[in-house]
Amino acid sequence: MNTPAVPELSEKERPPQVHRRRYRWGRNAVVAWLTAVLLGAFLLDIPRINILEHTARNLYFHVPMWFTMMAAFVVAAYHAGGFLRSGRLARDTRAFEAARVGTLFGLVGLVTGMVWARFTWYRGTGLWWNFDPKQTMAAVQLLIFGAYFVLRSALEGQPEKRGRISGVYLLFAVAVMPFLLYVLPRQMESLHPGAEGNPAFSDITAPIMRVVFYPSVIGFIGLFWVLYTQRVRAAALEMRARLRDSAFRG
Amino acid sequence: MTVHILLPQQQADTSAGASTAYDSVWAGGDEANASAQPPASQQKGNxxxxxxxxxxxxxxxxxxxxxxxxxxxxxxxxxxxxxxxxxxxxxxxx
Missing domain, CATH: 1.20.5 (Single alpha-helices involved in coiled-coils or other helix-helix interfaces)
Structure with missing residues (x-):
């Protein structure tokens, strides 16, 4: 069904392929799943916690953003490694699209964290940002990922070189992730749960909240998969259109 | 056309003292009222x-x-x- 634009197209130049029916089923499942998560997030009664009150429900939305970002960059690193090994441009395309959607989730995680902190940690102070180690390290991590896109745009028009250099960079950027997001913030005085002197998720989360939280993490990682696959499809179309143009011209 | 009649506003809740800028105090903001029923004015609706x-x-x-x-x-x-x-x-x- 997916006949390549040019018959003698090499393995390395072939656009990424998406199983369309599997994608459609997956997308519908993710939509239904996340709708159920939203209902559970608002309809289930949660224990009343001082200071947090209803904002405790942010656990269902803010935290999965970061889990999703981490999953997205693990996928991106997997495909970056795959490109370095095989030289297939389809793998580079997948790495790039996964990184792009992952960055979106990271940015949303950072901003939602700021809003949450403003009205709990910094209530009464008017502060939106106070260089809390957890937030600062997360912002640094996003800047490190941001450099990946800058690097790629600097190598525009040289797909082989761009894939190789940015792929190596991405592997290092992802290797740093657990340290910036987990190890360092826990060594410092942070208001974020899980930091020194603060109870972690396992200590403060009521069982009823776990019923929504874990499905929410799965659902948002599913949403990442949908958005990422959609972008891969669009990128594949662009590659095919470009190949067709050059075939007509050549 | 439906004419929406303005219902008389609930009397300002002054129990929180003069320090608040609002004319009523959110029931949920008070620990003691956490499980209290909504005020009588809200129970009339459909x-x-x-x-x-x-x-x-x-x-x-x-x-x-x-x-x-x-x-x-x-x-x-x-x-x-x-x-x-x-x-x-x-x-x-x-």
Whole structure:
């Protein structure tokens, strides 16, 4: 069904392929799943916690953003490694699209964290940002990922070189992730749960909240998969259109 | 045309003292009132209103979030349709 634009197209130049029916089923499942998560997030009664009150429900939305970002960059690193090994441009395309959607989730995680902190940690102070180690390290991590896109745009028009250099960079950027997001913030005085002197998720989360939280993490990682696959499809179309143009011209 | 008559405003809750700038105090803000029923003025409405106004009007937020989510999903599906159409076109011509 997916006949390549040019018959003698090499393995390395072939656009990424998406199983369309599997994608459609997956997308519908993710939509239904996340709708159920939203209902559970608002309809289930949660224990009343001082200071947090209803904002405790942010656990269902803010935290999965970061889990999703981490999953997205693990996928991106997997495909970056795959490109370095095989030289297939389809793998580079997948790495790039996964990184792009992952960055979106990271940015949303950072901003939602700021809003949450403003009205709990910094209530009464008017502060939106106070260089809390957890937030600062997360912002640094996003800047490190941001450099990946800058690097790629600097190598525009040289797909082989761009894939190789940015792929190596991405592997290092992802290797740093657990340290910036987990190890360092826990060594410092942070208001974020899980930091020194603060109870972690396992200590403060009521069982009823776990019923929504874990499905929410799965659902948002599913949403990442949908958005990422959609972008891969669009990128594949662009590659095919470009190949067709050059075939007509050549 | 329906004429909406302005209901008389609930008397300002001054129990919180003069320090507050608001004319009423959120019941949920007070630990002691956490499980209290909504004020009498809110119990008069129909069943829908009673449901939506309970739990500190949390269900209104749910309704808004669901509408936003449905909008995003509609966009997602329409983009998928567009991609499918383009894929079919390239499949046929190349």
């Amino acid at each position: 069943a829908l209103e009673q449901t939506m106004l309970s739990h500190d009007k949390l269900y209104v937020v749910l309704a808004v979030v669901l509408l936003v989510w449905l909008g995003v999903v509609a966009l997602l599906v329409r983009t998928d349709r567009r991609l499918s159409a383009l894929e079919h076109r390239l499949d046929d011509t190349s």
